[in-house]
Amino acid sequence: MKVGLVTLGCDKNTVDSERYLAQLTALGAVAVDDLREAELIIVNTCGFIDAAKKESLDAIVDAGRLKADGLLQGLVAVGCMVERHKGELVEALPEVDLFLGASESDQLIPALQKRGLVGDVPVLHPGDRLPVSDRPHVRYLKVSEGCDHGCAFCAIPLMRGKHRSFSADEVVREAQLLEMQGAREVNLVAQDLAHYGRDVRDGVGLPELLERLVAETSIPWFRLLYLYGAGLTPKLLDVVARNPRIVPYLDMPVQHGADAVLERMRRPERGRSIRDRVAKVRGAVPDVTIRTTCIVGFPGETDADFDQLLQLLDDVQFDRVGAFTYSAQEGTRAFDLDDDVPDSVKRQRLERLLERQRDITAERYERHLGRVVQCLVEEVGDDGAIARAPWQADDVDGIVRLDAEAPPGAFVRARITDIEDDVDFTAELLEVTSPPPAALPARAERRALPLAPATTLGAFGR
Numbered sequence: 392m393k394v395g396l397v398t399l400g401c402d403k404n405t406v407d408s409e410r411y412l413a414q415l416t417a418l419g420a421v422a423v424d425d426l427r428e429a430e431l432i433i434v435n436t437c438g439f440i441d442a443a444k445k446e447s448l449d450a451i452v453d454a455g456r457l458k459a460d461g462l463l464q465g466l467v468a469v470g471c472m473v474e475r476h477k478g479e480l481v482e483a484l485p486e487v488d489l490f491l492g493a494s495e496s497d498q499l500i501p502a503l504q505k506r507g508l509v510g511d512v513p514v515l516h517p518g519d520r521l522p523v524s525d526r527p528h529v530r531y532l533k534v535s536e537g538c539d540h541g542c543a544f545c546a547i548p549l550m551r552g553k554h555r556s557f558s559a560d561e562v563v564r565e566a567q568l569l570e571m572q573g574a575r576e577v578n579l580v581a582q583d584l585a586h587y588g589r590d591v592r593d594g595v596g597l598p599e600l601l602e603r604l605v606a607e608t609s610i611p612w613f614r615l616l617y618l619y620g621a622g623l624t625p626k627l628l629d630v631v632a633r634n635p636r637i638v639p640y641l642d643m644p645v646q647h648g649a650d651a652v653l654e655r656m657r658r659p660e661r662g663r664s665i666r667d668r669v670a671k672v673r674g675a676v677p678d679v680t681i682r683t684t685c686i687v688g689f690p691g692e693t694d695a696d697f698d699q700l701l702q703l704l705d706d707v708q709f710d711r712v713g714a715f716t717y718s719a720q721e722g723t724r725a726f727d728l729d730d731d732v733p734d735s736v737k738r739q740r741l742e743r744l745l746e747r748q749r750d751i752t753a754e755r756y757e758r759h760l761g762r763v764v765q766c767l768v769e770e771v772g773d774d775g776a777i778a779r780a781p782w783q784a785d786d787v788d789g790i791v792r793l794d795a796e797a798p799p800g801a802f803v804r805a806r807i808t809d810i811e812d813d814v815d816f817t818a819e820l821l822e823v824t825s826p827p828p829a830a831l832p833a834r835a836e837r838r839a840l841p842l843a844p845a846t847t848l849g850a851f852g853r
Contacts, residue, residue, distance in 0.1 A: 392508055394420045395429030397450050400437025402580045402616065403551075404470060406533040407496060408435045411469075414500050418509045426457060431465040431508055433499075438472035438550055441718040447472045455486035465508050467491070469499065471550040475722070493551050527573035528767070528800035528827065529785050531580055534562050534600065538582035539590075540619070542646075543657045543725040544686065544717060547582055556588050559595050559603055566608050573828045575800055576612040576638075576767055577604075578785065584615055585622020597622070598630045605634050611802060611825070612767065614784060616642045620668040621659050628675035638781045639676050643668075644684040648703025649696035652689055657724065662703055669707050680782035682711040687744055688737030689717045690728035697740050701747055710755050711788055711814075712748040716741050749813055756816075759807050763821065766805050768797045778803065780816065789814030800827030 394415050398408040411433060412422055423429050432454045436447035447470075457463040467489045473480060474492030481490055489502055503509045537552040538545075569577055581587065588596040604613060613636060620643050631637050647653050650661045660668070673679055685700060704712065716737040719726050759782070766778035769790070776793040783789055792815065797803050802825040805818035 395426040436470040436472035528575040535581040546720040639679040649699035687740040688732040795820040
């Protein structure tokens, strides 16, 4: 069975898709990149905002059209949008053979086996390799599922349930598997990384987990994505500051800068506490990069509120900001609020915010010119290699264009020479400091090592 996998939405969805791919290939399926070759297509949907829902629907409809060609035998829709709108989707999309919400992910393989689309026993052939992506050096590792925060605008708890931490043993073991596959950078993801361990209460929180990951693997870079500011405790900041293999990069969503809007959003912090928190982070972690997320046009947002958000950006000087316009999501606390900011005003405010932040980022990035830094090579480009510096997270923070070739997965020393297009850099390659890891051993040579358990998401693929 040839399987095509379409992943939409956040990095947490990426990790879920990795699990599906691992299970399917272990049962004899073959992953294909060209959906026209697929006999089974799985669309992992996102339901966070309206634009994400539309993208998911378009992907399902496009995949359904391939049934007319005769190759596609099964179409499956899974994930967050299905969790929220399964009844409506079943009625509207008869071309889909199976709908499974995010809470039903463990039913995917049994359902496909029942339909005869995949086998019932693992398929192990001498010489086979574990299924990995064409970028095995950059991976994502989910440490928990769900969310306990009650943000008024967010439907994540409705789609993924309450916060559940995975055991530290499972997370470390999965990181070791990723390392065996060639991982050079592992991005830790959750709805809120800082909440890790609070539900288990066994004394192991995010600081302790990070120390174990550093001690029990040799992965060069760990990057922390999605932490609420309140969780950036002195203990956590000390662990980040003391361990050079934990990249000094924090993704800390604040969503707004006006206290009145933050209160309606049911966010835990206020403008002053955000400013204080960022100051403490920068005081504790040398040369830290801080990325955040903002929402414009939340119900009741006035011109004065928006000006306070811009003032926060001016005061705090985040390195990068991702922003989007508010869209009401059914079932959330904000859904019943009057969405009284016109779409045209939302778009204008978004453009103003992005323009303001573009200037801030440009000023922040000036400090990197002339520096010699370690970079991770992503691919070979037209006139050299494409890499990323520590302050650049995968896919969202731009790239470094090197003036000479180096193999993907290698670490290099490079001197930053210029800034391009506001977010990209050019650099002079000085030396390759760490070549890519050797090829993986054949599966037949590794049979003593079992696959990751179902509760551990994200050991394979990308």
